[in-house]
Amino acid sequence: LDIQWYPGHMAKARRLLQEKLPAVDIILEVVDARIPLISRNPDFDDLFAAKERIILLNKADLADESITKKWIKYYEQQGWYAIAVTAVRSNTRKLVMQFIEKTMRPRLEKLLREKGLRKVTRGMIVGIPNVGKSSLINTLAGGASAKTGNRPGVTRGTQLMRITPYLELLDTPGILWPKFDDQDLARDLAYCGSVKDEIMDTEKLCAGLLEKLAAEFPECITGRYGVPTEGDGYALTERIALKRGWIRAGSVPDCERAAMSILMEFRSGKMGRITLESPPGES
Ligand SMILES: Nc1nc2c(ncn2[C@@H]2O[C@H](COP(=O)(O)OP(=O)(O)OP(=O)(O)O)[C@@H](O)[C@H]2O)c(=O)[nH]1
Numbered sequence: 001l002d003i004q005w006y007p008g009h010m011a012k013a014r015r016l017l018q019e020k021l022p023a024v025d026i027i028l029e030v031v032d033a034r035i036p037l038i039s040r041n042p043d044f045d046d047l048f049a050a051k052e053r054i055i056l057l058n059k060a061d062l063a064d065e066s067i068t069k070k071w072i073k074y075y076e077q078q079g080w081y082a083i084a085v086t087a088v089r090s091n092t093r094k095l096v097m098q099f100i101e102k103t104m105r106p107r108l109e110k111l112l113r114e115k116g117l118r119k120v121t122r123g124m125i126v127g128i129p130n131v132g133k134s135s136l137i138n139t140l141a142g143g144a145s146a147k148t149g150n151r152p153g154v155t156r157g158t159q160l161m162r163i164t165p166y167l168e169l170l171d172t173p174g175i176l177w178p179k180f181d182d183q184d185l186a187r188d189l190a191y192c193g194s195v196k197d198e199i200m201d202t203e204k205l206c207a208g209l210l211e212k213l214a215a216e217f218p219e220c221i222t223g224r225y226g227v228p229t230e231g232d233g234y235a236l237t238e239r240i241a242l243k244r245g246w247i248r249a250g251s252v253p254d255c256e257r258a259a260m261s262i263l264m265e266f267r268s269g270k271m272g273r274i275t276l277e278s279p280p281g282e283s
């Protein structure tokens with residue numbers, strides 16, 4: 001599987017973030033709770049070194065709850081503010097607002113003492129594509145107004161939204177790093193939907209996912225599709241296609257359609273709550 005990805009708009013998006021940075025007080029870094037470390041852009045540590053940053057493990061509803069807890073602990077031990085969220089749930093608003101308030105309080109109190117004023121805090125929501133940045137901003141704003149979609153690259157520019165009289169948040173386009181040195185990591189990103197499917201071999205991707213699931217979470221495949229997990233990923237795709245009736249004329253399994261459907265089902269949690277990455281030191 002050769003996932004290389006360096007469209008010009010990623011470089012442009014990075015410049016855009018850099019330009020906005022001076023006017024920003026806090027960074028809200030959204031990661032995918034199913035791959036909390038792989039879905040962090042290593043470039044962000046450089047880019048945002050000087051800013052207060054909190055990590056939001058989003059899509060927590062799709063991840064294994066006990067592993068998410070371990071990830072929160074892991075990040076806290078590393079000195080980060082970290083919180084698990086489900087952007088598409090409305091109670092997330094209160095949870096995140098309280099968290100931001102707690103994180104920012106020392107700074108706000110200092111400002112209040114020194115200048116006697118309460119300044120509007122401006123946060124910037126950043127992350128790799130498709131992790132739920134725009135969904136989160138919509139939930140925090142209390143109504144849908146940023147465009148969202150279940151594919152990477154939906155947000156192209158930045159959009160500032162007033163959340164409360166004292167908080168503004170800037171939505172930004174997802175940014176992936178220019179080159180994948182580790183193809184295994186790239187695959188996990190692709191399974192979770194952060195890499196454009198158009199640049200990948202979908203059947204190969206699906207076969208890889210099924211092999212991984214068959215090895216680590218076989219009950220998710222048997223539970224969802226009722227098929228045995230033997231054989232390689234292609235054989236498994238074919239078996240699932242036949243079972244689900246994803247077939248073409250002449251009773252031939254439609255593996256292309258099956259691959260896309262299986263990937264979408266995994267991404268939307270239909271196979272269960274699966275976390276693909278455990279904190280370093282845990283198995
Ligand atoms: N199950 C679940 N789905 C979510 C959650 N948050 C976002 N989604 C879905 O994930 C997809 C991507 O959401 P977006 O908010 O568009 O993601 P984004 O990070 O803004 O993506 P780009 O703008 O492309 O970088 C959409 O289909 C959302 O409905 C969540 O917490 N749980």
Ligand SMILES: [Mg+2]
Nearest residue numbers: 133134154155
């Ligand atoms: Mg977006």
